[in-house]
Amino acid sequence: MSERSDESASRPIERLLVAGCGDLGTRVALLAAERGATVFGLRRDPSGLPAPIVPLAGDLASGPFELPDRLDSVVLAVAPSRSGGPNLSRTELYERTYLASARSLVAALVATGQEVQRLVFTSSTSVYGEDEGGAVDERSSTGHASATGRVLVATEDLLAATPFRATSLRLSGLYGPGRTSLVERVRSGAATYSVDPERITNRIHVDDAARAVVHLLTHTDAPTVVCGTDREPVLESTVLRWLAERLGVEPPRPSTASDAQSRRGEHTRGAGKRVSSALLVGSGFEHRYPTFREGYAELLH
Template identity: 40%
Template sequence: MSERVLIAGCGDLGEHVARLLLAQDNEVYAFRRHPPDHDDGIQWLSADLTCPETLAALPERITRLVFMPAPQAREPESYRAVFLDGLRNVIDALDAASLERMLFVSSSAVYGEHGDAWVDEATPPSPPGFNGQVLWEAEQWLMNQPVDAVVLRLAGLYGPGRMQLIERLRAGQARAPREQQQWANRIHVDDAAAAIVHLLALRDPQPVYVGVDDTPLPLDVLYDDLARLAGAPPVPSGPAPVGIGSKRLSNARLKTSGFRFRWPDTREGYADCIRNAPPAE
């Protein structure tokens, strides 16, 4: 059955999602503040989550909503405006009688410091940074609304166009903590998009899923392996990233739901990106 899907805040990941939905013969609407002018099958709209008046002309009879905006700035006010006020605005603007499923794209930033312990959907959130705090607040608000909502907490995204880590490694700018173990969790953008589409259609989903591949790795192991793949110099030691906490994310619930990863190993996904990267100009 074809669905009428709205992607609220449709950036790069959202366009990946839209293409998968279109391939399934769904009707896909998407908005951002400044939509592109190309005709790619997506029905683009110009709207701003933080301005309710711009949402008045959203399409009727939307059956699926994907909420995945990007704040304009990495500061608490921008996060609250988008993930709290914006979330309320877009839900208020849609026909509740038609909306059958909403998927909220959250982040593993809602989890805090857990050392070497495995972290899954049952682990209580304890966000150390304002970004995770706002997302956790938005999740809690959403779960109290009369809508069938699913939250997907994504780990760090990588893939074509998201190769900043490789660039930093090649430039000798990355540092790896070696005295104190810090876990790295990643998911390829193609798998993240596929997981969103999978959960949109899943019958009787759980309320929360963690989106991460099969291979959480100590950060120094990941950096050393990627440096070898990229032909980068050895990675010097340095402090762990501040304000994110160490944790090993589990994808058991997502895989139990029937989802299968194209890139279960972060290193294989990065290797493919490196092989297929366009030549430097």
């Protein structure tokens, strides 16, 4: 499957900057390059970026970095790393990674007179404080977000106030090539699932996440906020049992009090939330992996 195309509602990507060009950003860059775009990848050490991405070295949060001219599209796809602030608290690390990076990027775009037509920020569904199993979408309140979630909301707000027509893509949990820790936990017998209450989980295959970013970059009327998740919020236990059956191993067991204490924060976990992908789908996007089954089946093949 691919995105449904509507030529009247799409725009080309000509010169794209991916700021924070890690795994997800690299996937976005390569997809844009396949469409004929000239793509620049900015990160601290760009030496490992594959062709045809043009490597740019720089620290978004603290600089310095130089931007190419005539950019029409930008993706901000940063992720927290302890190497960027080993002595910072988790909230401080988020502030440096997201908010400081967004501020310096916007300042650089303005200072160099860039006429950026579309900007996509890869945010997170952690902006929602819902943890009782309720449904959330783009209209849901972020008023009860955690401290790190509030940093993401502040970053979204900062970018929305720029002249660059920004969209914040709130991604749920990423999985796919190189992101197989859940599979390994099931394979080793270490996986457990929450009970009382059972927990609802949300995820999106990393390739679909990259495709969603490109979809929004090319969409002339993209919303300011979009939830990026697959089409099936699902119980944690359902995913684990399905994986165990496919792997031919013993099914996972419910977690105990000692399990919860051994995994930081698990003892405070509630029933989770059900994140809707209706707006993303309604904008013309089709998931290649609409549920966890298609995505994990390919990983296990």
